[in-house]
Amino acid sequence: MPVFGSSSPPLPVILLTDFGVADPFVGQVKGVLMRLFPKVRFVDLFHDIPPFAIKSGAWMLERCLPHMPSPAIWLGIVDPGVGGGRRGLVVQSGGSYFIGPDNGLLTPILNRHDARVLSLDTLGDAETVSPTFHGRDLFAPAAAHLLQGRSVSDLGTPLIDPPMLLADPGWRKAGHGAWGTEVLFVDHYGNLVTALPGEELRKRPVKGWLDGIPCGGIVTTFASVPVGAPALVVGGFGTVEVVVNQGNAANHFKRGLGAEVMIRVEEG
Structure with a gap:
């Protein structure tokens, strides 16, 4: 993993969200990443997934993945259950990392034979993490952690219960x-x-x-x-x-x- 200050360029961060562009949500996520890792490179794949449309987000991820740089760090944020009982996930596959909610959004990656899945549970605390904005306060810092060359194992623990998968391909x-x-x-x-x-x-x-x-x-x-x-x-x-x-x-x-x-x- 390239680290800050090394001669190799850092992995690009690919953003796929339902935030739209009329609000400051995308800017805040990118701002956190730039503050924690100033040399970050972004690919704004798409921010207009229909609100709360998890299946559309998973489909877009699967269909765009072959055309994106690899390895990379993906931030997938279509998260209608934010702050509830759903877990945050970090999935390692094919040299890339995929960070997002455990709600079926990451199904195309979770179905891969080499997927290594961890529950994101070691960053932030109740005082610093907004219960309604995990994209900014949990997922973006997790991506910065990886950009800094730190181990994915430090982000969480392997899942015991299986992650949520979308059963209906549409x-x-x-x-x-x-x-x-x-x-x-x-x-x-x-x-x-x-x-x-x-x-x-x-x-x-x-x-x-x-x-x-x-x-x-x-x-x-x-x-x-x-x-x-x-x-x-x-x-x-x-x-x-x-x-x-x-x-x-x-x-x-x-x-x-x-x-x-x-x-x-x-x-x-």
């Missing part, structure tokens, strides 16, 4: 040549991004229904259909998306997070 097979899935993310363009991996389709021609409303067939690119027409594409996340060419599918269909999408192979 999609299912609904019969031969059919799938059911849900919208887990609505991007800036209004594309309705589902949980269904594109490889499930195996390049077969399919059509989709969004909450029972026809939403087009599968195409390779947005420009494969006329401007204003809906379609299905396998987007940059590698999952099926409901889109409108040069339009906003969320507005077009008046649907968003959690909407159900049924997809079936075309007959004939």
Whole structure:
């Protein structure tokens, strides 16, 4: 682990939160890290996970992980149970560290065969830790601890009880040549991004229904259909998306997070 003052650059800290950017929450987390480790390097992956949407956060983590620097230190903060009975976790896997709440957010990492999981229990005290802001007062100092070259073992103790895992991946097979899935993310363009991996389709021609409303067939690119027409594409996340060419599918269909999408192979 690179240490402060060494010639090697420190590990980047990758931030994935539901904080948004209208409040000072992201700035406070980054400020704590910079105060404790001035040479910190940040990747602001995303701060607009829908509020409290743990499944969306876990999906985003899994889908973005292959494109991020590694090794790294991840701070995942989608934490509706902050201050309650849920634990904080530090997970070591593949040379990287993942810090966040024990609420299913870190499921993609916890499912790895090499995951080493500790309960974060040695930093802070009741007088210095806000019960509603563990991201700033527990998780950020834990990341700084690692950046300083200190042992992960100093952060907590190995878990005895298993961590919480999300059992529902957000999609299912609904019969031969059919799938059911849900919208887990609505991007800036209004594309309705589902949980269904594109490889499930195996390049077969399919059509989709969004909450029972026809939403087009599968195409390779947005420009494969006329401007204003809906379609299905396998987007940059590698999952099926409901889109409108040069339009906003969320507005077009008046649907968003959690909407159900049924997809079936075309007959004939």
